[in-house]
Amino acid sequence: MIDKTDKIFRDPLYDYVVIDRVDDDWLLDLIDTPEVQRLRRIHQLGVSHFTYPGADHSRLSHTLGVLHLMQQAWRRIETVGTGLRFKRPRECLLAAALLHDVGHGPFSHLSKYLLGIDHETWSCQIIRSRETEVHQKLVKYDISPEHVAALIDKENRDRPPWEKALVSSELDVDRLDFLRRDSYFTGAGYGHFDSYRILSSFSLDVEIDGQPVLAWPEKAIYAIEEYIFARFYMYRTVYQHKTTRGFEKLLHATWERAKQMHSRREDAYLVVEIREFLDAPEPSVKQYLALEDATVVYQLKVWTRHPDKVLNDLAQRFLKRDRFVAIADPVSEEGVCDARVEWESELHKLVQEKGFDPEFYALRDDLKLAVYNPHMPYMPEKEEEEQDPYNAIFIKLDDTSVQEISRLLDRLAAVTGPPKEEFRYYVPDECGDAAKQLANSRPW
Amino acid sequence: MTKYQLAKLILMAGGVESRKRVQKTVHLLQAAGCPLEMDFRLHLFGPYSKDLASLLDRLASNGVVHETEDGKQYNYVFSEKMRESLESFEATPAGEAAKAEMEKYQPLLGTLCEPRPRVLELASTIAFFYQRCRSWAEATAATADYKDESTDSPEITAARKLAETVVASSDR
Numbered sequence: 021m022i023d024k025t026d027k028i029f030r031d032p033l034y035d036y037v038v039i040d041r042v043d044d045d046w047l048l049d050l051i052d053t054p055e056v057q058r059l060r061r062i063h064q065l066g067v068s069h070f071t072y073p074g075a076d077h078s079r080l081s082h083t084l085g086v087l088h089l090m091q092q093a094w095r096r097i098e099t100v101g102t103g104l105r106f107k108r109p110r111e112c113l114l115a116a117a118l119l120h121d122v123g124h125g126p127f128s129h130l131s132k133y134l135l136g137i138d139h140e141t142w143s144c145q146i147i148r149s150r151e152t153e154v155h156q157k158l159v160k161y162d163i164s165p166e167h168v169a170a171l172i173d174k175e176n177r178d179r180p181p182w183e184k185a186l187v188s189s190e191l192d193v194d195r196l197d198f199l200r201r202d203s204y205f206t207g208a209g210y211g212h213f214d215s216y217r218i219l220s221s222f223s224l225d226v227e228i229d230g231q232p233v234l235a236w237p238e239k240a241i242y243a244i245e246e247y248i249f250a251r252f253y254m255y256r257t258v259y260q261h262k263t264t265r266g267f268e269k270l271l272h273a274t275w276e277r278a279k280q281m282h283s284r285r286e287d288a289y290l291v292v293e294i295r296e297f298l299d300a301p302e303p304s305v306k307q308y309l310a311l312e313d314a315t316v317v318y319q320l321k322v323w324t325r326h327p328d329k330v331l332n333d334l335a336q337r338f339l340k341r342d343r344f345v346a347i348a349d350p351v352s353e354e355g356v357c358d359a360r361v362e363w364e365s366e367l368h369k370l371v372q373e374k375g376f377d378p379e380f381y382a383l384r385d386d387l388k389l390a391v392y393n394p395h396m397p398y399m400p401e402k403e404e405e406e407q408d409p410y411n412a413i414f415i416k417l418d419d420t421s422v423q424e425i426s427r428l429l430d431r432l433a434a435v436t437g438p439p440k441e442e443f444r445y446y447v448p449d450e451c452g453d454a455a456k457q458l459a460n461s462r463p464w
Numbered sequence: 465m466t467k468y469q470l471a472k473l474i475l476m477a478g479g480v481e482s483r484k485r486v487q488k489t490v491h492l493l494q495a496a497g498c499p500l501e502m503d504f505r506l507h508l509f510g511p512y513s514k515d516l517a518s519l520l521d522r523l524a525s526n527g528v529v530h531e532t533e534d535g536k537q538y539n540y541v542f543s544e545k546m547r548e549s550l551e552s553f554e555a556t557p558a559g560e561a562a563k564a565e566m567e568k569y570q571p572l573l574g575t576l577c578e579p580r581p582r583v584l585e586l587a588s589t590i591a592f593f594y595q596r597c598r599s600w601a602e603a604t605a606a607t608a609d610y611k612d613e614s615t616d617s618p619e620i621t622a623a624r625k626l627a628e629t630v631v632a633s634s635d636r
Contacts, residue, residue, distance in 0.1 A: 177610060229508045229509065230612050354527075354549070355549040356467050357467065399517070401512075402538065403484060403538055405482065405483075405509065406509050409508075410505070410512075411512065438518040438522050
């Protein structure tokens with residue numbers, strides 16, 4: 021039901037994201053802060069729009085979706101969490117949902133590799149910093165910034181696990197939104213599941229190690245199964261798409277070249293926002309927030325006029341969507357050591373013979389590096405003694421016990437095992453055929 | 465942590481009983497300065513690394529280690545079929561260096577194989593907090609609070625002693 025006083029955001033997934041102007045005017049104030057509005061200018065899926073032209077959705081639309089789902093989750097908590105009493109948990113949970121991604125940098129998760137710090141660290145700094153409007157608005161409405169940051173900070177264990185698990189766990193409002201949203205905007209067709217069932221059926225009455233945990237009844241098991249399959253399909257088809265990963269690696273290589281020049285005190289033609297960030301011993305929140313997708317795109321344009329051939333060429337290739345060729349890993353995974361030294365050395369030799377510097381033109385993509393990436397499939401811990409909400413999804417068996425879901429559904433074994441150790445290599449088109457021939461020339 | 469390091473650790477320990485023990489042992493070895501470079505986060509049952517869980521599963525699925533399930537827990541032993549692969553790597557210059565680095569920690573690994581899993585879990589949690597606050601009293605109090613234990617319980621006392629031994633060995 022929508023009242024006349026409600027603020028409505030139209031959304032392709034939920035039709036309406038509704039905020040009550042009377043009870044929750046603070047949320048509208050928070051949405052209007054420059055730090056949250058900046059999320060309009062950050063692509064939700066990094067450079068995936070190079071592969072999926074529709075994937076132009078922003079971090080802001082995802083953030084509002086997460087807020088909407090947290091509102092739904094809270095309605096469930098009001099029913100099942102009557103014994104739980106904390107100061108203003110509703111406001112803190114809604115604020116955490118809205119602000120969990122406020123620290124995303126240019127091209128979202130890609131910025132972790134470019135700038136070296138993950139977005140959650142920045143989200144917490146932005147919330148804690150007295151300089152930001154986000155912080156000032158929270159204080160104005162008597163909502164503890166520390167409590168909100170503690171919900172997002174993965175290192176912090178001050179808040180009860182069920183609160184943190186709603187924000188970030190193996191089954192959280194973040195993933196429930198981005199899987200469906202990314203599926204919708206890429207048009208990839210995966211990522212469908214009954215999120216309404218998931219958010220309206222959990223309970224909080226079973227404890228692990230003395231702490232209440234989110235657990236689902238058996239009637240929700242198929243909705244969660246769909247969710248787990250959606251995670252797997254989206255990971256394999258969208259998040260690890262070889263073209264997207266190729267452009268990520270290309271951008272990374274371009275950035276590394278510029279950083280190398282800058283560290284040698286050569287003029288890398290850095291735009292002011294990037295130069296100030298890189299030169300600061302400890303970059304400030306203000307310096308970080310000055311970096312957006314557009315800053316990086318403008319920087320790339322500047323580099324296309326740079327006299328350094330490598331920097332100039334890499335930037336041009338990125339902007340023209342002149343992609344590198346992906347070479348499948350030819351090395352078998354058997355044995356106890358990484359036997360890639362010989363293959364990589366031969367590949368580097370080949371790239372060099374074609375006139376390219378292998379440091380920037382023979383790019384290795386190590387897919388297993390991304391275990392803590394939220395886009396990874398569900399890989400539960402299999403030993404009961406080590407399971408908790410951060411590494412397992414629990415189904416309630418009775419009033420006192422739970423079981424990890426893949427133990428109840430054998431067919432999930434196909435999608436919940438550890439991904440194979442996987443590498444890909446990217447080389448310029450000019451080297452592609454020769455590199456493929458080399459890969460297939462003999463067993464490595 | 466590389467495949468070699470984990471395989472070598474399991475071989476040096478003569479097998480490891482339970483994934484909990486693998487997790488906490490690797491965390492404590494890392495606290496002792498062993499360059500395993502795993503990203504640990506604090507879970508309800510102490511420090512836990514998804515990277516490590518995933519690496520262990522990959523070693524088991526590739527036959528580098530042999531996994532058995534014993535009711536509630538999983539146990540691991542080095543697979544003899546892989547000894548040749550291990551030894552041929554150790555004969556290379558990179559392998560020789562990696563072997564020497566791991567074998568430096570053999571005595572400490574022996575110490576970590578002795579305590580019960582609960583003490584190992586508490587010691588690992590104390591070491592986790594200690595790395596952040598640099599005070600044994602604070603780290604012990606934080607662990608006792610987190611794990612709902614008394615700060616002077618026998619298990620917490622044993623765990624603190626073990627954590628102190630581990631961290632002290634990193635200074636040597």
